[in-house]
Amino acid sequence: MAASASLFSTAGIVYAHHSFAATYFEDQTVTIEGKLVQFLYRNPHSFVHVEAPDDKGVMQTWAVEWGAGGQLGRDGVTRESLKPGDHVIITGNPGRTPEDHRVRMRSIRRPVTDTAAEFSWKGVVQ
């Protein structure tokens, strides 16, 4: 059963403790596909860490910055939405420091499998 509908964040603006313009290339996107190894559902921003190959095929641990717990909660994302080991596909803005392997989340999708329902989210992390 596909449990989660695709969600779009239109809730109130959330203030970043840092400048997104200074942290990410806002005019570029990158897609990574791999295994979720950690989901930090927190403030001021949540993070998912994903093991996925870079553009050279070398496996990296990516830090994907997501919305605040409050923003995600309004979007129907809970602490239970994602689990370590989930296969995920993430699109977002790449960080300005390549060796950090950071991404600002724009969308995340976990395809349906025999054991997991489909999950997807897309929106704007502010």
Added chain:
Amino acid sequence: MADLCRIRIGSLPLVAVLMSLPLFGQAVGEFIPDTGLDLSGTWNPLLHEDFPERIPGPELVNYSGLPITDGSRRWGESWNASRLTMPEHQCQVHVSPYIYRGPLQLRVWTERDPQSQKIIAIKNYISTYEQTRTIWMDGRPHPPAWAAHTWMGFSTGKWEGNILTVYTTHIKQGWVRRDGLPESDQATLVEHFIRHGDHLTHVSMLTDPVYLTEPLVKSQDFLLNINAAGNWLYPCEEVEEVAGRPRGAVPNYLPGQNPFLTEYANMFHLPLIAALGGAETMYPEFRKTIGNPPPVPKDPLALAEVSPRAEKNKSQNPNPTDGEVHILPVQGNIYMLVGAGGNITVQAGDMGVLIVDTGLAQTADKVIAAIHTLSKDKPLQYIINTHVHPDHTGGNEKLRAAGVTITGANVAGDIADATKGAAIIAQQAVQDRMSAPSGNQAAAPADAWPTDTFLGDRKTLFFNDEPVEILHEKAAHTDGDSIVFFRHSDVISAGDIFVTTGYPFIDLARGGSIQGELDALNNLLDLAISKHDEEGGTYIIPGHGRLCDRWELIEYRDMVTIIRDRIQAMIKKGMTLDQVKAARPTMDYDARYGAEEGFGTTGQFVEAVYKSLGGK
């Protein structure tokens, strides 16, 4: 630039009037007259002023309209946004001169004396970073220069007609703009809160002798919100964002290596000199002076870097100037004595007194008198030396004689000099450098030598209901450095590994090294835990300068690391010591920590780092 010019020009007439108002004429201790005006209520910010700078945030190397120094520009150009991924930087609060630009809510209320109903303080709660701010209205003085700083600083206020005018000192280092432009801990702030019915205008004038060439004036507006619901919380919990980063690494761009120097200027088709800021970019005349500027290079690395030049130290002396030894309560059982050369830590309780370091020889009597006011006639039993230098051990002889070593039963008979005074504890290297083999001239008299030394990396005591750890740091400031951790009071005495008065003195002749210094700073960071958003919690008494918490240690560690990185890169390029000195690898920090003459000059620091890294 356009955004900033608009604000500045729009604000100028108002600012001119406000700055002409008299400030703070009250006598200390005198309550501020109550005008009856009330700012109490919940206020929501109007975000239209500089909206893009607030959300999503300022672009890199957009310094337009800011009266920054060359040192500030260098600081900003070396700033890498990746630094904010470090756990210790994730919860950096926006300091009081910056926080009112945040988008969340402001609550204002008044605290009155229950008997007289006089106003004691006007309080602000700013939900951005959950900051509570107190504006004292009872005429109390500002703390001494050696007191700790906070994100919001120490504020006193007075009514000037219907305007609340506030003066703030003791602010932590923070942002002038959060794209890497620093505000130093020497900054002071004058604010005016002006209420017109349901509208509140806040005007601030920031003065920073270290990083601004003239005051930075800003305004922001709030609207009364009679519905006080909403989100009042802004929890921040640090996490490991970037996996596998080496311990102690601080992301930064070496001079000339910032790849984003021209991005903002190119994006908005601005002359680069406008994007790089400076006081001249605040004023409309700037438009005329730039004439036909050269095109902005597409390759930012083709640019010449900021011209290295000397910046004079503009920071305030954090030491007493009256020749007296002053006592500053820290927390728990711990007090800091200042005015005796190096700072002295005093732990006082029912069992007696333990001190860390003894200051200069000539101030020993005043130190003894200060300790007596804290000891309640209990004996001084332990002296711990953090290192060998005479501004920390000079009082050993007199202080030891003023104390006792308490032994019991027949043990006293086994220790011949037990009645001579307090025990002096230090790492063995300290005694080695103060003493000499029999028949040779020692550096210090025998009664000043440590009596209880340890050879390893750790010695512990339990005194006054408190575990005390003495941790040896190898080859840091010297080869005999110890830090002293009072685990119950949650205070660390850092010795000269950490000072707020200058660059670290790497004493190569006595076994110091830059890598050992950095290892020690990182070890200190590991011990310290903040109470809330890098403020409070563990307090750190530096070898010299004001009382600190973890935040000051973070910024200091970052600075020493960045300077190390620069000098290391210069050595790799084959630069001589003179060439390295001429390149001013410390330029962005010199107005805060530099010294051109006297003990511990900038040149000596650069030379010590250069040689310690193997430079020839």
